[in-house]
Amino acid sequence: MTKQHVGFVGLGAMGRPMAENLLKAGFDVTVWNRSPDKMQALVDQGARKAERLAEVAKPHGIVLSMLADDAALEEVALGDGGLVEALSPGGLHVSMSTIHPETARKLADAHAEHEVGYLAAPVFGRPDMAAAGKLFVTWSGWHSYKERAQPVCAAFAQGFYDYGSDDVAAANVVKLAGNFMLASAMEAMGEAYAFCEQQGIAREQVNAQMTETLFACPAYKNYGDLIARHAYAPAGFTATLGLKDIGLALDAGRQAKVPMPLASLLRDRLLSLTARGHGDKDWSALGLAIAHDAGNDPTER
Amino acid sequence: MTKQHVGFVGLGAMGRPMAENLLKAGFDVTVWNRSPDKMQALVDQGARKAERLAEVAKPHGIVLSMLADDAALEEVALGDGGLVEALSPGGLHVSMSTIHPETARKLADAHAEHEVGYLAAPVFGRPDMAAAGKLFVTWSGWHSYKERAQPVCAAFAQGFYDYGSDDVAAANVVKLAGNFMLASAMEAMGEAYAFCEQQGIAREQVNAQMTETLFACPAYKNYGDLIARHAYAPAGFTATLGLKDIGLALDAGRQAKVPMPLASLLRDRLLSLTARGHGDKDWSALGLAIAHDAGNDPTER
Amino acid sequence: MTKQHVGFVGLGAMGRPMAENLLKAGFDVTVWNRSPDKMQALVDQGARKAERLAEVAKPHGIVLSMLADDAALEEVALGDGGLVEALSPGGLHVSMSTIHPETARKLADAHAEHEVGYLAAPVFGRPDMAAAGKLFVTWSGWHSYKERAQPVCAAFAQGFYDYGSDDVAAANVVKLAGNFMLASAMEAMGEAYAFCEQQGIAREQVNAQMTETLFACPAYKNYGDLIARHAYAPAGFTATLGLKDIGLALDAGRQAKVPMPLASLLRDRLLSLTARGHGDKDWSALGLAIAHDAGNDPTER
Amino acid sequence: MTKQHVGFVGLGAMGRPMAENLLKAGFDVTVWNRSPDKMQALVDQGARKAERLAEVAKPHGIVLSMLADDAALEEVALGDGGLVEALSPGGLHVSMSTIHPETARKLADAHAEHEVGYLAAPVFGRPDMAAAGKLFVTWSGWHSYKERAQPVCAAFAQGFYDYGSDDVAAANVVKLAGNFMLASAMEAMGEAYAFCEQQGIAREQVNAQMTETLFACPAYKNYGDLIARHAYAPAGFTATLGLKDIGLALDAGRQAKVPMPLASLLRDRLLSLTARGHGDKDWSALGLAIAHDAGNDPTER
Incomplete structure (x- = not known):
């Protein structure tokens, strides 16, 4: 049976153990990080390395991002060759960074214009909890996106808190x-x-x-x-x-x-x-x- | 077998359920409160009522106090007919009010002059925890005083934290x-x-x-x-x-x-x-x- | 002798008395305000009314702006038909609003690209001091711009504080x-x-x-x-x-x-x-x- | 003609130049300070030195005090051989220290019991202003006390602010x-x-x-x-x-x-x-x- 593909962007102190848990859970993971040297450890564990950001996503696929700040996320999502382009209509971006609610709303709109799903899904827990698969995911956005993301996020999360879909930024x-x-x-x-x-x-x-x-x-x-x-x-x-x-x-x-x-x-x-x-x-x-x-x-x- | 006598001063929101638990645990309890009307409920449950503050203590006995502030405690302990006088040499005052550390040190000295023991034993927990016998006692003072007070305080406490005897006010x-x-x-x-x-x-x-x-x-x-x-x-x-x-x-x-x-x-x-x-x-x-x-x-x- | 022309943008509580003093001092003043109704009082006192923002400036001329916030100023200066365009190379924008130093630096760069001068010149004083011609101008930017702006600003200022030209935003x-x-x-x-x-x-x-x-x-x-x-x-x-x-x-x-x-x-x-x-x-x-x-x-x- | 006698207690950074100005203004000044070494400079300028605190005051006379804190003032005023005793009925204590309003009220009551006047008269100004005779006296208490103190305080004050007599501590x-x-x-x-x-x-x-x-x-x-x-x-x-x-x-x-x-x-x-x-x-x-x-x-x- 084919493994499900998941893209993962951002291999910092939190992102790395989260991606590792995706590998352990049997996903086909492609990783991308702005500093390329951080990708090798994941490759050693079986991940593919995206040479360019756009390669992290498969068309209509799912990508998780865990970045340091709003500017990095906006660049990754909306820049040339970024996630919105790469995911194409039908794709889903599970956005786990801690960002300004306004940024989340703006990003969700920009994704929607390209018919790409955007799910706000920031996590609670420190790196050791990420490694232990014990994060708490807090999310807001369309229900169907959560259904799609849940089996993936279960690789590193012990619980999910749902703040509905009225405001995509509620989780933020x-x-x-x-x-x-x-x-x-x-x-x-x-x-x-x-x-x-x-x-x-x-x-x-x-x-x-x-x-x-x-x-x-x-x-x-x-x-x-x-x-x-x-x-x-x-x-x-x-x-x-x-x-x-x-x-x-x-x-x-x-x-x-x-x-x-x-x-x-x-x-x-x-x-x-x-x-x-x-x-x-x-x-x-x-x-x-x-x-x-x-x-x-x-x-x- | 004779019940052990315990005096209890201060029947506010915390003191009342603490005294009730002493009664339930089988102690011979005498209560005193500045506003006399608060004593009746305890009397109905088997407590004796001290007509005057001094009656709350038996010579060489043990008295617990739970009062609203430093001034009330100083008056009760050191005033005419107060606890220090009434307890006489060999008595023990278990002082459970939340007070200034300086007040505790001053009181301990004043008790020592009269050869009355002073144990700082403030408690953590709200009235419902007092009623459930689930308070945490935090204490400091001579070890022998703690040994003497422990079986009494066990009537309303689930745990004891000991801050030694170097500074009688450490618990405060x-x-x-x-x-x-x-x-x-x-x-x-x-x-x-x-x-x-x-x-x-x-x-x-x-x-x-x-x-x-x-x-x-x-x-x-x-x-x-x-x-x-x-x-x-x-x-x-x-x-x-x-x-x-x-x-x-x-x-x-x-x-x-x-x-x-x-x-x-x-x-x-x-x-x-x-x-x-x-x-x-x-x-x-x-x-x-x-x-x-x-x-x-x-x-x- | 021809009167010197001065453009003035922003007729709020501060801008209005400043513009009035320019008229009293004998300048040929054209005013512009986003809410057009505020312009009439100035017209009654002899000002010209710019139908469109661009008309407030004469090519190579001088325009003063006094606006409520950074966004309003950026729109007025850099937007289509804005001051930078209208002033054309050789013009000078005396920017008197209270804005973020970063905005000032960004604006100065954008003006420089079009060879339009930018002078940071925020003022201290409340509306009554503006009316009395008693404001304090605090400025930073090129010396030649200050020499050019000084006789104009003297219409409403009692003093000038100069913070040099190393950082155009120093006055801000x-x-x-x-x-x-x-x-x-x-x-x-x-x-x-x-x-x-x-x-x-x-x-x-x-x-x-x-x-x-x-x-x-x-x-x-x-x-x-x-x-x-x-x-x-x-x-x-x-x-x-x-x-x-x-x-x-x-x-x-x-x-x-x-x-x-x-x-x-x-x-x-x-x-x-x-x-x-x-x-x-x-x-x-x-x-x-x-x-x-x-x-x-x-x-x- | 006899010089008027004034006692002065407290020769710190403020008190010293104040006392010096009393000497320059022609008063017969007796000084006292807890640290005796600070008195010599004043003696060199013509002051008398009180060997004991009580000597600073003449019966029914006037004494000014300028001390570091409430405790020092209470000791000087109410202690054995203190100002209240020494001034005897009819004397006036001009209290210039910065103290708690409650202390001022308490002191005023204690003075009144002994029929000694108490005037709250704290001053504004730093040591150089004290030396220049430019302090601002802020006072509250009985009007007759102010009339009596005013010619004395004028030696170091450029102005007086009167907060009435309803609350003796108003000046504090x-x-x-x-x-x-x-x-x-x-x-x-x-x-x-x-x-x-x-x-x-x-x-x-x-x-x-x-x-x-x-x-x-x-x-x-x-x-x-x-x-x-x-x-x-x-x-x-x-x-x-x-x-x-x-x-x-x-x-x-x-x-x-x-x-x-x-x-x-x-x-x-x-x-x-x-x-x-x-x-x-x-x-x-x-x-x-x-x-x-x-x-x-x-x-x-």
């Missing part, structure tokens, strides 16, 4: 909300643990109590450990990318007329981190910025 | 940190859900996703439901009390030289809630303040 | 900095006067002291009076426009890696004002938002 | 409001100048423009120069004292139910400055903290 809104909630949790832990530490209590001890009881959930367990130990490298998701996402949330919030002062605080913290040379650290380095402001920077000891 | 520091983390979670949910709602997504739907996945823990499940539904009355813990606790955290943080801008944000929000007449609502009414600022106040619809 | 940066400083002064007064009022001191009395002594300067005198009296209508400059400008400052600050938490606070306040229906009030309605948060909203008395 | 409220406004202006300049600098514009140039035009007033001229040059030592008023004052404002604001998010921001900034070892710098080092957060700390170049 939820994704921004979720990332904001993650960063907020980090800020809260960072302040709380610095507060305890400077009063003589070990960061790890209070982290253990909180993440065993009131905050016994993945967000706090994962990031609490990093913040308690000030372990911000290597990055699962960089401060620079975190700054981008909080910026998207603030901009979408402005359009929707929702003041988000906590998001403003996070933005200013992440911006200071990047200004002071920590942009490539994990975004949980919010905890580093907090300790720094308290005169207790672990990198200066 | 952790309690303030935890309450700050709770309020931070509420602010994050409040902003996130308003952000989603004003972009057409039901608050309950995004709350369901978040509390099933990344934030599947008691703090988010409990408060997320209240915030998603804008259900801020009756209060489990009032905005006025929340303001007090965040104020204590900020003051202790100032002494320890830890800037806590998220705590400052929470303080200003809670202060605005009290200024605008919502001080008696649950402190999760942070979600109300956020919706209000976004021009979407559910109480004005 | 300073303009955003200045507007941010104005809004910051309003926030400070708003909080201070609410603080005094709720402790029994008349807003006007403390405003009088401050603006006679430490803060005896136009920014505080002008806005202090409005804030002390809660007099936010009619608007000299709306909260909606203020939100736009603070948003531009935050975005330029992000690019330059400068966290501006006070600007973030102003943004959230102005956003809340617009969300709650006060977008058309003067931006000094920051003082209204502050009083509102303190439970003392003058519009609700 | 205004003083806190004014200091908050000063720190707010510094924050605004600090952010604006960093914003300009990181976009290639000299701090001094934008400072010059702003302080010549919209912000041509003492607060901006004085502090703008320090912030533009990052010249934070020696301190006219330390960051540590600034933190104390903003803390007082926030606490009084809490009691009066006025959220002051800009004050919260200032508090967190000043707290971080003290945590990072800059507490003895001038409070305008807010500009240093801002540059630091932008990765452009002048002390690290």
Whole structure:
């Protein structure tokens, strides 16, 4: 029996394990990445390498994309030799990047003009969850697209959250909300643990109590450990990318007329981190910025 | 066999179910409350009523206190006919209120002068958890006091977190940190859900996703439901009390030289809630303040 | 002797008195405004009316623009029949709107491609100062352009601040900095006067002291009076426009890696004002938002 | 003719030039300071030195105090051998320190019990203005006390602002409001100048423009120069004292139910400055903290 073909664009920290899981699940995967060197590892595992972006798609086929920002996605989707052209009428683009809802709406319209399907399907989970096939897909768009994408995405997802089809960007809104909630949790832990530490209590001890009881959930367990130990490298998701996402949330919030002062605080913290040379650290380095402001920077000891 | 006697001071929303659980566990409980009418319900369940505060304690005995603020506790402990006098040398005061660490240190010293034990033992959990015997006790002080208090507190606690004896106020520091983390979670949910709602997504739907996945823990499940539904009355813990606790955290943080801008944000929000007449609502009414600022106040619809 | 011709685009609250002063100073003024009805008042005072935008400019001539936002300016300058086309090589566009520095750089490049001069020349001062010919022009760009523009701008300006020609957008940066400083002064007064009022001191009395002594300067005198009296209508400059400008400052600050938490606070306040229906009030309605948060909203008395 | 006797307590950066001006104006001045070494300079200029605090006052006489904080003032006024005792009925204590309004009310009551007058008379102006006799006195309390104090205070003051006698602490409220406004202006300049600098514009140039035009007033001229040059030592008023004052404002604001998010921001900034070892710098080092957060700390170049 012929394997189903899937194109995959964007082999960063998240995209690579997602593509690997597609291979493991038996799909015929063609990959493309702007930096070509990142493709070899996938080829070694059985993927085909697209020499040009257009080759990643089969006409009427399905392509998943996982890119760093709105501009990269727009270029990949709408540029010359991009996905919309390559997929031709009847194809489906499953767009998993974290982008501005406005960009999603604009892209969906541009795809529709060419009779190519567009499904907003951002994911929650860090690289290790992607590798374990435990991502949560949040999606919005036409039901038929979800039916088509579901067996593919099941290769790396443990759950699907459906936000209907009224607004193709609804899933992007939820994704921004979720990332904001993650960063907020980090800020809260960072302040709380610095507060305890400077009063003589070990960061790890209070982290253990909180993440065993009131905050016994993945967000706090994962990031609490990093913040308690000030372990911000290597990055699962960089401060620079975190700054981008909080910026998207603030901009979408402005359009929707929702003041988000906590998001403003996070933005200013992440911006200071990047200004002071920590942009490539994990975004949980919010905890580093907090300790720094308290005169207790672990990198200066 | 004689029942062990336990005195209990402070029959508010938390103290009452705690005292009830002591009765159910077979202790001989004497209760005292500043407003006498709150004692009757406990008497109906088998408690003795102290006519005067001093009667709540037996010499060399054990008394638990659960009061609204530092001033109330200082009056009860150190005032004329207060606990220190009544317990006499050899007694033990298990102090469970959320108070300033400085107050705890001062009280411990004052107790020690009279050879009365002082154990800092604040609890995490809302009234329903107190009723279910599911509180988490966080304590600091001499080990022997904990051994003595443990069988008593087991009547309403599901777990104990021990912060040693170097600083009698360590548990109070952790309690303030935890309450700050709770309020931070509420602010994050409040902003996130308003952000989603004003972009057409039901608050309950995004709350369901978040509390099933990344934030599947008691703090988010409990408060997320209240915030998603804008259900801020009756209060489990009032905005006025929340303001007090965040104020204590900020003051202790100032002494320890830890800037806590998220705590400052929470303080200003809670202060605005009290200024605008919502001080008696649950402190999760942070979600109300956020919706209000976004021009979407559910109480004005 | 022939009068010098000057084109003027944008007859809003600021542009109208500026154009009127050009007429009074003896220039031959042609005006254009997107909403045609605003042109009649100027025609009554001797201006010519451009039927189409292109008519506002004479080939190789000079045109001043004073528009509401970046998009309006880009359309006017670069659109079909826009200023760049109409001015033809040798013309000069004196661009006085408050815009993003990036927009200024982009516009300057686009003008240069057509050999049309572009001078960044934003102004400080409210409509009454425009009418009195008392604006402060802040400019950057080629020296020869300033020499050419100076006799024209002198009709409405009392002073010129020159930021050289290294970066054509330098004046736009300073303009955003200045507007941010104005809004910051309003926030400070708003909080201070609410603080005094709720402790029994008349807003006007403390405003009088401050603006006679430490803060005896136009920014505080002008806005202090409005804030002390809660007099936010009619608007000299709306909260909606203020939100736009603070948003531009935050975005330029992000690019330059400068966290501006006070600007973030102003943004959230102005956003809340617009969300709650006060977008058309003067931006000094920051003082209204502050009083509102303190439970003392003058519009609700 | 006999010189009028005046006692003066507190010879810090402000108190010393104030006392010197009393000597120059021909008063018979007795000084007292907790650190005795600071008294010698005044003795050299003709003052008497009080060996004990009580000697600073003549019975029924007048004493001015200028101390660092509430605790120091309470000790000096109400302690054994303190001013209330020494002044005896009919004396007048002109209290010029920046203190909590509650402390002022409490002190006024305690003085009244002993039939000693208490006049709240905090001053605006830095040490150089004190030396030049150019302070602004802001006062509240009984009219007869002001009549008695006015000829004395005229030795160092250029103006008097009277907040009546309904609330003896009204002047303290205004003083806190004014200091908050000063720190707010510094924050605004600090952010604006960093914003300009990181976009290639000299701090001094934008400072010059702003302080010549919209912000041509003492607060901006004085502090703008320090912030533009990052010249934070020696301190006219330390960051540590600034933190104390903003803390007082926030606490009084809490009691009066006025959220002051800009004050919260200032508090967190000043707290971080003290945590990072800059507490003895001038409070305008807010500009240093801002540059630091932008990765452009002048002390690290």
